[in-house]
Amino acid sequence: MTDDRSAAATSTAVDTRLSPVVKSLFAGEIPEDTVFPYPEVDASERETVSVFLDSFRSFAKDRIDSAKIERDHAIPPEVIRGLGELGAFGMTIPEAYGGYGFSASAYCRVTEEVGRTDASLAILIGGHQSIGMKGLLLYGTEEQKKRWLPRLASGEWIAAFALTEPEAGSDAASLKTTAVYDEKTNEFVLNGTKHWISNGGFAEFFTVFAKDVKLEAPDEHRKITAFAVPKELGGVLPGKEERKLGLKGSSTVPVELENVRVPASHVLGERGQGFKIAVEILNTGRTSLGAGCIGGSKVMLEYAARHATQRKQFQTRIADFEMIRAKFARMVVSTYALESMVYLTAGLIDRGLDDYSLEGACCKIYGTEAVWRNINDALQIAGGNGFMEEYPYEKALRDSRINMIFEGTNEILRVLVALSGMRDVGEDLKEVGRALKAPLSSIGILSDYAARKFRGAVAPTRLTRIAPELAPQGEIVARYARAAHGAVETLLRKYGKGVIAKEYHQERLANVAIDLYASLAVLSRATAAIQKKGSEKAADEARLARSFVEGAKYRMVGHLKEMDKNRDGEQTAISETAYASLGYGFPLWE
Numbered sequence: 049m050t051d052d053r054s055a056a057a058t059s060t061a062v063d064t065r066l067s068p069v070v071k072s073l074f075a076g077e078i079p080e081d082t083v084f085p086y087p088e089v090d091a092s093e094r095e096t097v098s099v100f101l102d103s104f105r106s107f108a109k110d111r112i113d114s115a116k117i118e119r120d121h122a123i124p125p126e127v128i129r130g131l132g133e134l135g136a137f138g139m140t141i142p143e144a145y146g147g148y149g150f151s152a153s154a155y156c157r158v159t160e161e162v163g164r165t166d167a168s169l170a171i172l173i174g175g176h177q178s179i180g181m182k183g184l185l186l187y188g189t190e191e192q193k194k195r196w197l198p199r200l201a202s203g204e205w206i207a208a209f210a211l212t213e214p215e216a217g218s219d220a221a222s223l224k225t226t227a228v229y230d231e232k233t234n235e236f237v238l239n240g241t242k243h244w245i246s247n248g249g250f251a252e253f254f255t256v257f258a259k260d261v262k263l264e265a266p267d268e269h270r271k272i273t274a275f276a277v278p279k280e281l282g283g284v285l286p287g288k289e290e291r292k293l294g295l296k297g298s299s300t301v302p303v304e305l306e307n308v309r310v311p312a313s314h315v316l317g318e319r320g321q322g323f324k325i326a327v328e329i330l331n332t333g334r335t336s337l338g339a340g341c342i343g344g345s346k347v348m349l350e351y352a353a354r355h356a357t358q359r360k361q362f363q364t365r366i367a368d369f370e371m372i373r374a375k376f377a378r379m380v381v382s383t384y385a386l387e388s389m390v391y392l393t394a395g396l397i398d399r400g401l402d403d404y405s406l407e408g409a410c411c412k413i414y415g416t417e418a419v420w421r422n423i424n425d426a427l428q429i430a431g432g433n434g435f436m437e438e439y440p441y442e443k444a445l446r447d448s449r450i451n452m453i454f455e456g457t458n459e460i461l462r463v464l465v466a467l468s469g470m471r472d473v474g475e476d477l478k479e480v481g482r483a484l485k486a487p488l489s490s491i492g493i494l495s496d497y498a499a500r501k502f503r504g505a506v507a508p509t510r511l512t513r514i515a516p517e518l519a520p521q522g523e524i525v526a527r528y529a530r531a532a533h534g535a536v537e538t539l540l541r542k543y544g545k546g547v548i549a550k551e552y553h554q555e556r557l558a559n560v561a562i563d564l565y566a567s568l569a570v571l572s573r574a575t576a577a578i579q580k581k582g583s584e585k586a587a588d589e590a591r592l593a594r595s596f597v598e599g600a601k602y603r604m605v606g607h608l609k610e611m612d613k614n615r616d617g618e619q620t621a622i623s624e625t626a627y628a629s630l631g632y633g634f635p636l637w638e
Contacts, residue, residue, distance in 0.1 A: 063400055067079040067082050068401070070410060071406060071469055071472060073532060074472070074533060074561065075473060075476075076532070078525065080512065080513050083568050083569075084513040086388075086392065086576035087153065087391065087394075087395020087398065093151060097154045100158065103134055108166075111126070117166060117168055123169065132204070135201075137200065137201060137202065138203075139154075139158060141197050145194065145201055146202060147201040151397075152336075152393075152395075153394040155177075155394075156335060156391065157339070159339040159343070160340065163343030164344060164346060167295055171246055171298040172247060174333070175209065176207045179209035179329050180208045180246075180247060180253065180254075180255060181197070183316045183317075184276055184316060185197070186325070186332070187321075187325055188316060196278070200253060205251075205278075206250060206253070207251055210254045213241060224259070225239065225256070225305060226238070227258035228261055228262065230309075234311065235311050236310045236312065237307055238258050238283075238305045239308075240258060240305050241303070242302065242305070244290070245302070245303050246298060246300055247298075248301040249286050253277070253278055255275070256275045256277045257274055257323075258272070258273060260273040263319055274316040274322040275310050275314050275315060276314045283305060283309070284305060285305075288302075294445075294449055331408055331409075333455055334411060335394055335407070335412075338386060340451075341451065342386055345419050348379070348425075348441075349380065351426055351440060352375075352376070352425070352430065355430050359431075366429070372429060375428065378421070378425065379421075381592055384570065384589075384592045385566045385570050386411070386566075389411050389565060392569040392573070393407045405464070406465050409456070409461045409465050412455065412458070413462065413465075414562050420445075420449070420452065465562070466555070477541070510526055511523075511526060514572075515578040517583060518574060518575060518590060521567070521571060521594055522571060524600075528604045531608055532561065532608070538611070539553055552614065552616045556608070566596065571593055571597065573589070577589040577590075
């Protein structure tokens with residue numbers, strides 16, 4: 049679950065025209081040169097990936113027994129060795145260090161396939177590449193990379209990411225693990241407890257984040273330092289395997305760090321840069337988490353379609369009942385939208401987009417919630433069979449539930465999308481506010497702001513590169529991008545810094561941004577299909593794009609209306625009754 053920025057940069061020149069899409073949408077703008085044309089994977093890499101996928105499928109068919117992995121609560125060592133021989137642990141590592149050097153798009157495609165094969169396997173591979181060794185890949189020195197990446201690429205060493213602690217989940221700044229620098233030996237001594245560490249039971253390489261206690265820094269965030277910690281240093285003590293709702297084959301353990309002496313040469317990046325590194329690692333992993341959700345959605349559609357077209361009730365295929373058709377329509381449209389978002393984002397990374405944190409967050413939020421709904425719909429279509437262990441639905445449901453929690457809960461990520469998107473608009477308004485205090489000396493600022501507002505009102509942003517048959521849907525995106533920008537300005541004027549606490553509104557804005565980004569992705573993809581295949585052959589894709597955008601319109605209308613008229617006060621009051629009674633405070637029978 050990663051988007052390998054470093055690998056992508058080696059294969060494609062940076063496109064200087066690129067702009068972050070989601071942030072632009074918050075400003076009421078649509079960066080067409082970024083979104084159009086829809087990205088295509090280079091033919092030579094497509095061929096390489098195809099060969100890799102064939103090898104993986106053959107390996108999975110012969111060697112991977114998901115039922116046994118579930119029963120044994122472990123992936124067999126021989127399977128891990130076999131994956132290493134395939135090169136599955138080095139896909140994002142450059143060839144110079146023993147890997148394949150796959151682009152973000154290529155890696156997402158493989159992650160999609162792994163996701164449909166076995167979820168625990170996806171955690172093994174993703175936990176290793178997406179986050180476990182990602183700090184080394186992004187911030188390691190040449191010496192560090194040469195020393196450790198070959199072992200990590202071959203699978204001789206498996207990597208783990210050690211950030212989360214019992215008292216520090218989403219609030220990374222509250223880390224208790226300490227790193228005390230010893231000047232005499234030029235080492236750091238690490239002590240603390242990490243928990244819920246994927247791959248932790250057998251990993252040989254840990255990326256550890258700790259509070260650098262002797263470092264002078266203006267705040268707690270800037271006292272966190274990142275360390276490369278090979279287990280061979282000693283003092284890295286994995287605990288008992290956690291028993292989980294799903295992903296039973298993946299290793300998840302607490303890890304104790306007891307006087308681990310880490311040479312100063314093992315610091316990743318610079319001292320005090322750990323929080324930034326942790327955020328960057330998690331940002332890069334979210335797009336391919338969305339890719340894994342594509343795989344899960346597709347396999348559920350296959351199971352559901354086979355069942356629905358064969359099963360009869362009242363002398364009629366259940367596939368022909370309209371309520372079942374509605375479920376399939378929803379599943380197909382959401383999968384198409386997710387796939388479009390993920391590979392648009394991966395393509396932008398490959399083209400050199402520097403800041404894709406919000407696009408990746410949108411993929412993670414939308415993807416994890418879409419696959420959950422799709423599995424639930426497939427289970428419902430299966431009826432009673434869906435509830436039975438011998439069928440794949442209940443395991444898929446359990447395995448997918450964690451997706452909305454790890455790598456940043458979807459609630460935290462909605463806050464990230466909303467507040468990050470509002471930041472630039474807020475800076476613009478602040479500059480204008482200062483200018484208004486001295487208007488004669490700030491004519492340039494005021495006229496520039498007025499010109500932008502005038503352009504938005506008189507000559508609004510339009511999609512000029514969209515296929516003509518999708519023009520009405522392009523108008524919807526342009527219209528609601530402007531509406532979202534207006535809502536942001538209104539919120540900032542009304543609440544100022546207080547907007548940070550307005551999470552009801554943040555959720556609405558984030559949901560609008562996700563729908564706008566997904567809409568642009570499907571329109572760009574469908575336009576490319578029309579241009580390549582012609583309108584008639586691309587009619588089904590155009591239909592999917594229209595369906596998604598029209599559905600998104602109604603969702604956005606609802607969210608934007610609630611920015612003004614809502615029941616937020618009522619929601620708060622009702623929640624207080626649960627807090628006061630520690631549960632449900634209105635028993636009908638005592």
